Amino acid sequence: MTTQLPPGLQIEKVDEKIMTLNVGPQHPGSGHMRLIVKVDGDYIVSCDPDPGYVHRGEEKMAEHRNYITNIPHLERPVIHDSCNILYPYCLGVEELLGLEVPERAKYIRVIAAELNRCVYTQYWLAIYGIFLGHSTMFMWPAGDRELLIDALEKMTGARVTHAYFVPGGIRNDVPANFEEMCLRRVNYFEKRIKEYADIFYDNPILISRTEGSGVLSRNDAIRLGTTGSTLRASGVDFDVRTKEPYDVYDELDIKTNVLKAGDSYARSKIPWLDMLESCNIIRQALQKMPKSGSVRVKLKPNPKGGNDEVYKRVESGRGALGCYIVSRSKPEPYRLKMSVGSFRNLICLPYLLKGEKLGNMPAVYWSLNYWPVEADR
Amino acid sequence: MSTTPEQTKPVAKAETKELPKFEKSITDKLEAKFASKVAIEFVKPTRIRVKVAKEDILDVAKFIRDELHFDHAESVTGVDYPDKKEIEVVYHLGSYTDPELAKQILALATGVPREDDPNPGNDSTKLASLRDIFYSVEFHERECFEMLGVYFEGHPDNRRLLLPEDWSDLPPLRKDFKLKGR
Amino acid sequence: MLKDLLTPYNANVFVGKLGDVLVKAIGAPLGYAINWSRLWSLWPVHIETACCSVEFGAASGPRYDVERFGIIEAFGSLRQCDLVVVQGTITRKMAPRLRLVYDQMPEPKFVIAMGACAITGGLYFDSYNVLPGIDGVLPVDVYVPGCPPRPETLIQGCMLLQEKIKRMKAR
Numbered sequence: 001m002t003t004q005l006p007p008g009l010q011i012e013k014v015d016e017k018i019m020t021l022n023v024g025p026q027h028p029g030s031g032h033m034r035l036i037v038k039v040d041g042d043y044i045v046s047c048d049p050d051p052g053y054v055h056r057g058e059e060k061m062a063e064h065r066n067y068i069t070n071i072p073h074l075e076r077p078v079i080h081d082s083c084n085i086l087y088p089y090c091l092g093v094e095e096l097l098g099l100e101v102p103e104r105a106k107y108i109r110v111i112a113a114e115l116n117r118c119v120y121t122q123y124w125l126a127i128y129g130i131f132l133g134h135s136t137m138f139m140w141p142a143g144d145r146e147l148l149i150d151a152l153e154k155m156t157g158a159r160v161t162h163a164y165f166v167p168g169g170i171r172n173d174v175p176a177n178f179e180e181m182c183l184r185r186v187n188y189f190e191k192r193i194k195e196y197a198d199i200f201y202d203n204p205i206l207i208s209r210t211e212g213s214g215v216l217s218r219n220d221a222i223r224l225g226t227t228g229s230t231l232r233a234s235g236v237d238f239d240v241r242t243k244e245p246y247d248v249y250d251e252l253d254i255k256t257n258v259l260k261a262g263d264s265y266a267r268s269k270i271p272w273l274d275m276l277e278s279c280n281i282i283r284q285a286l287q288k289m290p291k292s293g294s295v296r297v298k299l300k301p302n303p304k305g306g307n308d309e310v311y312k313r314v315e316s317g318r319g320a321l322g323c324y325i326v327s328r329s330k331p332e333p334y335r336l337k338m339s340v341g342s343f344r345n346l347i348c349l350p351y352l353l354k355g356e357k358l359g360n361m362p363a364v365y366w367s368l369n370y371w372p373v374e375a376d377r
Numbered sequence: 378m379s380t381t382p383e384q385t386k387p388v389a390k391a392e393t394k395e396l397p398k399f400e401k402s403i404t405d406k407l408e409a410k411f412a413s414k415v416a417i418e419f420v421k422p423t424r425i426r427v428k429v430a431k432e433d434i435l436d437v438a439k440f441i442r443d444e445l446h447f448d449h450a451e452s453v454t455g456v457d458y459p460d461k462k463e464i465e466v467v468y469h470l471g472s473y474t475d476p477e478l479a480k481q482i483l484a485l486a487t488g489v490p491r492e493d494d495p496n497p498g499n500d501s502t503k504l505a506s507l508r509d510i511f512y513s514v515e516f517h518e519r520e521c522f523e524m525l526g527v528y529f530e531g532h533p534d535n536r537r538l539l540l541p542e543d544w545s546d547l548p549p550l551r552k553d554f555k556l557k558g559r
Numbered sequence: 560m561l562k563d564l565l566t567p568y569n570a571n572v573f574v575g576k577l578g579d580v581l582v583k584a585i586g587a588p589l590g591y592a593i594n595w596s597r598l599w600s601l602w603p604v605h606i607e608t609a610c611c612s613v614e615f616g617a618a619s620g621p622r623y624d625v626e627r628f629g630i631i632e633a634f635g636s637l638r639q640c641d642l643v644v645v646q647g648t649i650t651r652k653m654a655p656r657l658r659l660v661y662d663q664m665p666e667p668k669f670v671i672a673m674g675a676c677a678i679t680g681g682l683y684f685d686s687y688n689v690l691p692g693i694d695g696v697l698p699v700d701v702y703v704p705g706c707p708p709r710p711e712t713l714i715q716g717c718m719l720l721q722e723k724i725k726r727m728k729a730r
Binding site for chain 2: 006055057060222224238244309311313320322334335337344376
Binding site for chain 3: 024025026028030031032052053054055056057060061064072073076079080123126127130138139142143145146149159160161373
């Protein structure tokens, strides 16, 4: 090595032909994330992602709060998908404490998780529209998701950041006529999102900007360890809900959507197909749900786990979300680690952007289903 | 390969019931190849944990990738144990290609010595990087480096990822690093 | 006769009174007109940090339409904007960049701190990377509390800002 630099610093030589461009942390898209892009004319030579502008230290804070007071801050990485973020945490704590969740609570959890997945995917599609300059694609999803947010608000009391899942079940039962109300809304929602096929996915703007850009082959997707819609758009059939079912997903009929192309167009289509599948899942769960029963196991104050560790994973809107909890007989966890889909997909970005045109960068970047807050935790 | 519960008792922490067969077959393959270098910590349905010394981690990881068909890392975690004076790095490995292994997660753990006054990159907290074997650990190892001070030798790019550029305090996830007011 | 009226003293008084009349007849309505035009076209720069950006996005959606107040989604450059809505947690890594964004905007500019994290650090008050509120970085005009604030609360915050601008001196 030339000189001994402390880790964290690097020497960079300035080149005459290649320009370094700072796609800075504040940009007219969404979320704070910097990309240091080196361009040669119009083609990207290399890309260096620089996340961490929203790093709030969730894992360190989790070591100072007990299992119940950890819930509000752990759900905030993705606030409109908060049920799916809490899901592996609750499953893990239930295994550590040896709790048995009642049947009705499991079904309601599945319904809440699928509603959250739809709400998240709609917002992601809305921001994708802004990135591509298609403002109808912002307005339609932003309006349609309000129906499901109403249903969630009647269930949990809050529009977003529900704090609904607790270890042992859910916080409170759904109101009396929830089933018909939810079914009506889901049916109308499904009718609306079927119209997206014509206006978005058959649209020359979307097709010309996303088709053929950022192609991820099947072997590369496996080797890079991607997850979620990025993986399924490259031809790998893997969904945690079918491969390692949790709660009552093994009793429901779920179809996994897989596309083979691996480009940004396929990656933008898979979440929409997953939303249609979610509507089916919600309808089945509403039918099979037990009509009455308790929804929560009573916990002692300050529950403690033994000397144990647990790793649970769940399919969230972005991919497999894993939670690793180490406990040492104290009310607080000794170590809590969340392995989030956005962070795992981040490695695709320097890999895919080599050789792309600069104008294709927003389309490829957002199509990886990347949520900056979640990747930084 | 016949397995009896009595033979596995010393390894499995005196469990009287029988261990799950499929997971047991995986750990038996590991034990057959590496004998005393690996310590099987637990064998639960769909979860296996294996502890290895830091000198053997590359061989064990290569065996796991080639023979046992685990092909990517789900996450890399560092856990700080100041009382045992070590930092444990746990790799959770999963498989996309092998349909029988779709549910399994193998936790591969190693320990590195921990110093009370860390100098990340220049002290004895070093570990061989698994990036050449599992490409997916690249960003996870960078995060582990900045959060706990574990230097990964052979990693092409050991820089900080999430923390501010001018961070000069202790690595945050160590137990010595106190949050304000706690 | 006019020459008798036009003494130096009278001329001074006349000019002084003319000044008062001009201020009341043209200056105050002009200031009112300038303020009116600023109120109804506040273009925000999006500091879409973390959680609250979702509620701001919902506020721009069809149901809680914030565009009827003139706050369009100005996804252009920040040299054309005059409102900074800090939505969410500002970390130590982001704080210098936030100040840079604020300095690059032309005058007059206003700041809305949205969400508990931007006001006092919120839920993350004891984290090692979070600023306890943005008061040390930017001069805030309106604080909108909530975690995250509902879109109606954000609209009320914008209307409070409009009241403040109405009472300001148009410079």
